[in-house]
Amino acid sequence: MNKNKNDNFYCEKKEETPLIKQYNDIKNKYPNTILLFQVGDFYEIFGKDAVKCSKILNIILTKRSSIHLAGFPYHSLNTYLPKLIRSGLRVAICDQLEEPKKGKNIVKRGVTELVTPGIAINENILKTKSNNFLASIHVGINNLGLSFLDISTGEFFITEDKKNNVLQYLKLFNPxxxxxxxxxxxxxEQLLKNKYYTFLMEDWIFDYRFAYEKLISHFKTNSLKGFGIDDLKLGIVSSGVILSYLHNTQHFKIKHISNIRRIKKEEHMWIDDFTFQNLEIFHSLNKEGVPLINVLDHTITPMGGRLLKNWIIFPLINVFHIKKRHKIVQELYSNNSIRNFIKKKLKEIHDIERMISKMVIGKVSPREIYALHKSLISISKIKKNFLSQKSKVLVDLANSFQECNIISEKIVNTIQKNPPHQIEKGKENVIIKGFSKELDEIRLLYFSQKEYLEKLCKTEQLNTGINNLKIGYNNIFGYFFEVKTSKKYKVPSHWTQKQTLANSVRYITEELKNYELKILNAEQKIFSLEKEIFNNLIDQILEKIKHLQKNAKAIAELDVLCSFSNLALENNYIKPKINHSLKIDIKKGRHPVIEKQFISKISYIPNDIILNKLDQQIMIITGPNMSGKSAILRQTAIIILMAHIGSFIPAEYAEIGLIDKIFSRVGASDNISLGESTFMVEMNETASILNNISKRSFLILDEIGRGTSTYDGISIAKSIVEFLHENSFRPLTLFATHYHELNEMSSLFKRIKNYHVSVKKIDENIIFMRKLMVGGSEHSFGIHVAKISGMPIKIVDRAKKILKTLRNENNKKINKKKAFFLLKKILFSLKEIDHINSLSLEDAYVKMNEIKNLLDH
Incomplete structure (x- = not known):
């Protein structure tokens, strides 16, 4: 038996044809990979791969000589490849490297591309407004080196951090x-829990010197100091591993990866993954819910959509840069004509970032190159318009665009308008007439076949006297003369007979054969010349790759800022005041997502939030379920986040001191896979918050302690609030709770203030006012919530009776406690008397009066 190393299929030695042997040899070089094997006009898949792919692709599975076989047409690769990659498979594309030749048993084949989930370029695999990151992690003693690369855009990130923060980065970048x-x-395996697609690399690749040399060789520099990463030894190893992986997967053309950016935690607001989840930034917690990104994203270009997500992941904590974004948004907000002009032009701009990567790897189409020309024309018009404005903001934006008129001219002087997706044999649709004299002459020959043959046919009719003479073509003989049998005697002697039919005879001549040879050569020559001219054009464009990348970045930024201005106009947002103070003052703040869900006749109830380090550091918010406590917490965090990314905010007024960390503990969830209960998850997340706070942190904590018994929960909640109050950082905090016992803390701690979300009780009905009011709430109205949720009325009525009984019992307990404490005070008062006989009448009167006052109270 002959067994493939990867156990993909078995075949008897005698059944192993040259084709199957070639397949096995190539397959062995790419273990754990699906091999798409080109055979003529099809990609064939064999053995167990065929069984697997037939299910994923829903294609027919057949069997030939005991080997399973599946396949699809060569031209359908872009349809089927994305399905395989989305299924988490690695795919090696093995193409025919030469034309089949007569007499040759086997065609030369080789892998031209290895596609994996992390290094996909195909636009049918990628999401237009999302990055597709490949991650690399190198483990040190205490820390980790992490790198993230999107090969489709050229974005390359590097950092180092503690081991326990690695999941945070993975959840943010979602590689x-x-x-x-x-x-x-x-x-x-223990860390990732099969939640990510992973690939093991050999240990020797994780070498610092090897990685360092790999990076400086790629970037063509003497050191990495210019990138500001030379001190990140673990990070450098992880980045070098990524470059090695690209080479191992046949990705050698990576010129567009021209920079590597250090992730500096100190330059960005830190938002943990719990907070991103709790605030529903990118994904809603409910199937019917709407994430924040759906409301914020008014971007028009794919580049802008990706950059917006990047800004949300890494909010700014530099007041100058935040204000600069706000200033541009204000300019676009106030200038309708400019804003509408930008929106119109952005619609004409294509995904330049991903076009660049396609050019570099040689996968770009003529139509995409012409789209680049149109994009550059629109960018040029934006620049010209901005320069004509009096606004310094717009002039500065204009100066961020690079001149690319030469590129645009080269494209329009080389490629025809609306060219096809690819250069094909026998078609004349890519290179314009007049660009190449040689190409024009060959085209004239090739595309004038009809005229030439008609002329030749008439000439031979006159020479031979055969009036019904015809010229035909087939794949066997090529061009031929066809003569009726009755006129056969008129055929010249130098014609060669090739075929006899029932009523006619076919002949070929030296002139026809020579012409046919010219036509066949012309077809190949046209194809080769057009390819050569097109590739030369790409090379010329790539000489200005940095100009194109800068323009792509500038357009993405303009798109996001214009998106913010549209968002502000559509939803009545205002520009917040960002400064270095240590306070938050939001007047009539609203939740940007929830308010969009309201019918136009009903408006979202806005609320004020005031927090500072002097007298209102912590707001304890009480109120019944469904009253809007959680919404107030979330909206405040979202407003702060929006302000820090440069967006206007849903409020009437806001002054926000710089926040460097937003933490949240909202909602409850079990982590069954780790055997952790709701309460355990809650405590883990809360502990993480309390261990990482800073003086500029903002916290929202909702129902801390509810996962355990009441007294334990109250004790934990009180202890946490006290810790936050007494902590030297004094983090600004919103603390929502059902435990009304926490209200008493405001009388014990000067920077804790009580608030409640008001409700209105009319008879047996309760109306949620959703308004934040000063003072604590005394009731939870849980039974009412059960009632309006559809709970059977019998259960609701029974719950009311039980509640009344419990309250009576509780009141009795309270009265007993009061009586006990009163008795203790009376006994203590009496104990103070040394000897009753020594009391004067006046002292006895005073003591009796003291005891009477205690009883009266």
């Missing part, structure tokens, strides 16, 4: 594939 060291397999 499609993660590379790590083989010896660390167990560590990553």
């Amino acid at each position: 499609s594939e993660i590379l790590f060291q083989r010896k660390e397999k167990k560590f990553f």
Whole structure:
């Protein structure tokens, strides 16, 4: 038996044809990979791969000589490849590297591309407004080196951090594939829990010197100091591993990866993954819910959509840069004509970032290149318009665009308007007439076949006297003369007979054969010349790759800022005041997502939030379920986040001191896979918050302690609030709770203030006013919430009776406690008397009066 190393299929030695042997040899070089094997006009898949792919692609599975076989047409690759990649498979594309030749048993084949989830370029695989990151992690003693690359855009990030923060980065970047060291397999299996697609790399690749040399060789520099990353030894290893992986997967053309950016935690607001989840930034917690990104994203270009997500992941904590964004948004907000002009032009701009990557790897189409020309024309018009404005803001924006008129001219002087997606043999649709004299002459020959043959046919009719002479063509003989049998005697002797039919005879001549040879050569020559001219054009464009990348970045930024201005106009947002103070003052703040869900006749109830370090550091908010406590907490955090990314906010007024961290503990969830209860998850998340606060942190804590018994929960909640109050950082905090016992803390701690979300009780009905009011709430109205949720009335009525009984019992307990404490005070008062006989009448009167006052109270 002959067994493939990867157990993809078995076949008897005698059944192993040259084709199957070639397949096996190539397959062995790419273990754990689906091999798409080109055979003529089809991609064939064999053995167990065929069984697997037939299910994923829903294609027919057949069997030939005991080997399973599946396949699809060559031209359908872009239809089927995305399905395989989305299924988490690695795919090696094995193409025919030469034309089949007569007498040759086997065509030369080789892998031209290896596609994995993390290094996909195909636009049918990628999401237009989302990055597709490949991650690499290198484990140190205490820290980790992390790198993230999107090969489709050229964005490359590097950082180092503590081991316990790695999941935070993975959740933010959401990589499609993660590379790590083989010896660390167990560590990553426990850490990742099969939630990510991973690939093991050999241990020797994780070498600092090797990685360092790999990076400086790629960037063509003497050191990495210019990138500000030379001190990140673990990070450098992880980045070098990514470059090695690209080379191993046949991705050698990566010129567009021209920079590597350090992730500096100190330059961005830190938002943990719990907070992103709790605030529903990118994904809603409910199927019917709407995430914040759906409301914020008014971007028009794919580049703008990706940048917006990047800004949300890494909010600014530099007041100058935040104000600069706000200033541009204000300019676009106030200038309708400019804003509408920008929106119109942005619609004409294509995804330049991903076009660049396609150009570099040689996968760009003529139509995309012409789209680049149209994009550059629109950018040029934006620049010209901005320069004509009096606004310094717009002039500064204009200066961020690079001149690319030469590129645009080269494209329009080389490629025809609306060219096809690819250069094909026998078609004349890419290079314009007049660009190449040689090409024009060959085209004239090739595309004038009809005229030439008609002329030749008439000439031979006159020479031979055969009036019904015809010229035909087939794949066997090529061009031929066809003569009726009755006129056969008129055929010249130098014609060669090739075929006899029932009523006619076919002949070929030297002139026809020579012409046919010219036509066949012309077709190939046209194809080769157009390819050569097109590739030369790409090379010329790539000489200005940095100009194109800068323009792509500038357009993305303009798109996001214009999106913010549209968002503000549509929803009546205002520009917040961002400064270095240590306070938050929001007047009539609203939740940007919830208010969009309201019918026009009903408006969202706005609320004020005031927090500072002097007299209102912590707001304890009480109120019944469904009253809007959680919404107030979330909206405040979202407003702060929006302000820090440069957006206007849903409020009437806001002054926000710089916030460097937003933490949240909202909602409850079990982590069954780790055997953790709701309460355990709650405590883990809360502990993480309390261990990482700073003086510029903002916290929202909702129902802390509810996952355990009442007294334990109250004790924990009180202890946490007290810790936050007494902590030297004094983090600004909103604390929502059902525990009304926490209200008493405001009388004990000067920077704790009580608030409640008001309700109105009319008879047996309760109306949620959703308005934040000063003072604590005394009731939870839980039974009413049960009633309006559809709970059977019998259960609701019974609950009311039980509640009344419990309250009576509680009152009795309270009265007993009061009586006990009163008795203790009376006894203590009497105990103070040394000897009753020594009391004067006046002292006895005073003591009796003291006891009477205690009883009266």
